[in-house]
Amino acid sequence: MSINKNLLIPLTAFVLLVIVLAFGFRLEDPHYLPSELIDRPFPEFSLKDLHDPGRTLTAADIKGEISLVNVWATWCPNCLVEHPELIRISQEEGIALYGVNYNDESSKAIAWLERHGNPYKFNMVDDNGTLAIDLGVYGAPETFVLDKHGVIQYRHVGAVTRGVWKSRIFPVVELLQTQMGEG
Amino acid sequence: MRIAFLFILLLSLESQAAIDAYPFPNDELRLRHIALIDELRCPQCLNTNLAGSDSMIAKDLRREVHRLLLEGKSDDEILDYMYQRYGDFILYKPRLQSGTLVLWFGPVFLLLIACVVLFRLLRSKKTVVNELSEADSRRLEALVKRK
Numbered sequence: 552m553s554i555n556k557n558l559l560i561p562l563t564a565f566v567l568l569v570i571v572l573a574f575g576f577r578l579e580d581p582h583y584l585p586s587e588l589i590d591r592p593f594p595e596f597s598l599k600d601l602h603d604p605g606r607t608l609t610a611a612d613i614k615g616e617i618s619l620v621n622v623w624a625t626w627c628p629n630c631l632v633e634h635p636e637l638i639r640i641s642q643e644e645g646i647a648l649y650g651v652n653y654n655d656e657s658s659k660a661i662a663w664l665e666r667h668g669n670p671y672k673f674n675m676v677d678d679n680g681t682l683a684i685d686l687g688v689y690g691a692p693e694t695f696v697l698d699k700h701g702v703i704q705y706r707h708v709g710a711v712t713r714g715v716w717k718s719r720i721f722p723v724v725e726l727l728q729t730q731m732g733e734g
Numbered sequence: 735m736r737i738a739f740l741f742i743l744l745l746s747l748e749s750q751a752a753i754d755a756y757p758f759p760n761d762e763l764r765l766r767h768i769a770l771i772d773e774l775r776c777p778q779c780l781n782t783n784l785a786g787s788d789s790m791i792a793k794d795l796r797r798e799v800h801r802l803l804l805e806g807k808s809d810d811e812i813l814d815y816m817y818q819r820y821g822d823f824i825l826y827k828p829r830l831q832s833g834t835l836v837l838w839f840g841p842v843f844l845l846l847i848a849c850v851v852l853f854r855l856l857r858s859k860k861t862v863v864n865e866l867s868e869a870d871s872r873r874l875e876a877l878v879k880r881k
Contacts, residue, residue, distance in 0.1 A: 561851070581780055587821040654790055680794040687819040689777035689791050 586706040587687055593620070593701045594685035601652055601660055601674035608675050614701035617727050618647040619694055619720075621671070621711075622683060624655040625663045627691040633710035634667050640716065641670035646724060650674035653683050653691050696723050699731060756800040763803050770799050770812060773827065777820050 588594075593610050600606040613620065621637060623630040641648045650671035652660045657676055664671075677683055686695065689708075696705040705723040707715060758764040768785070774795065776787035784792045784799070795816070802812045816824045828834045866874065 584777055584823045585821060587818060654794070680790070681798075683791075684794060684798055684819060687777075687821070689820070 583708065584687070584689060586703070588695075588703045589706065591703055593695070593697055593703055594682065596675065596677075596682045596685065598675040598677055598682060601650070601657055601676050603673075604657075604676075608673065610701060612673075613647075613649050613697065614699070616647055616699050617724060617731070618649060618697045620649045620651060620697060621695075622651045622653050622677075622686065622688050622691050622693045624653045624691050625659045626655065627653075629710040630692045631667065633692055633712065634670075636711050636713055636716060637670040638668050640711075644721075644724075647672055651677050651682055651686075653677050653688065654680045694720070696720060696727070698727050756797070758800075758803075766809060767800055767803055770803075770809060771796050773825075774799070774813075774816055775824050775826050777824055783826065 593613065595610050597607055597609050600608055619640070637648060640646060648670050650673070652674045655676075655678065657678070660674070660676075664674075675682065680688075686693070692710060694707045694711050695703050696707075698704050704727060705720065707719055709715075711720065756767065758767065771784040774784045776782045776784050776789060776792040776795075778789045778791050779787050782792075784795050799812060802815060807815070813825065817829070822828055822834070828837055830838055
């Protein structure tokens with residue numbers, strides 16, 4: 552019995568289309584937005600210091616060394632989840648950690664840090680979310696890895712757990728450190 | 735009575751829409767604000783525009799669109815501002831670039847293929863109908879002559 556070969560063409564095309572679409576829609580988490588800011592300098596800002604409201608912080612204050620910038624708030628449950636790991640990183644890893652207190656109340660934020668510990672060198676008060684918008688933040692927590700020139704090298708959305716540190720963030724930091732050693 | 739009820743309903747709709755109303759110097763800016771927050775997608779939601787979302791980021795971005803409009807920015811400049819921060823995700827109408835070519839032209843391409851296939855199918859059917867074997871045409875002739 553002979554099958555008309557022409558009939559197989561649309562069937563094959565259809566199967567291929569289904570496979571391509573199935574993979575395309577499943578490859579990545581639809582909630583995840585890739586950052587537009589990788590390899591771009593940290594946006595300029597001028598915000599108050601959480602613990603010293605008389606002091607104005609700018610992008611120049613976080614340049615000069617490899618650093619992590621963590622966007623957090625007291626209303627954000629995952630920020631509490633990642634907090635112990637941030638404290639460990641600040642104590643054991645020797646990397647500067649800066650906080651962006653996002654759409655929060657300063658009094659609450661200070662009390663929160665007193666209660667749970669303060670891993671940050673300092674915190675910028677982003678009570679209008681303007682820096683967060685410039686960073687393309689769409690939820691908290693988010694963590695950015697900056698090189699010593701203040702250029703954004705990596706962005707992590709969600710809690711920084713031990714596993715995330717080991718598999719995602721530390722390799723980036725390590726690479727930057729070796730590059731610094733060479734350069 | 736019924737008309738009065740409808741009127742009250744309309745009034746309540748009006749007040750709902752005004753919850754985070756921003757002051758605009760003129761209607762043109764207000765309409766552009768409405769159009770922009772309708773066109774921009776809320777980064778935290780999967781399928782809601784800025785206008786329809788109650789999330790914190792959507793509120794902040796609506797305020798940002800308002801600020802940019804008052805600064806005299808054009809619609810394109812505002813869309814560009816959002817694109818630089820949030821990328822393709824924030825635009826409901828994706829930009830024409832290498833990554834979105836399939837999105838823009840894929841359906842047209844598939845439609846073209848469908849047209850070609852349909853055209854060829856129709857044509858091949860026609861030729862099948864017209865082609866009679868020699869035996870058949872002799873039978874046809876005989877039938878016609880008998881009449």
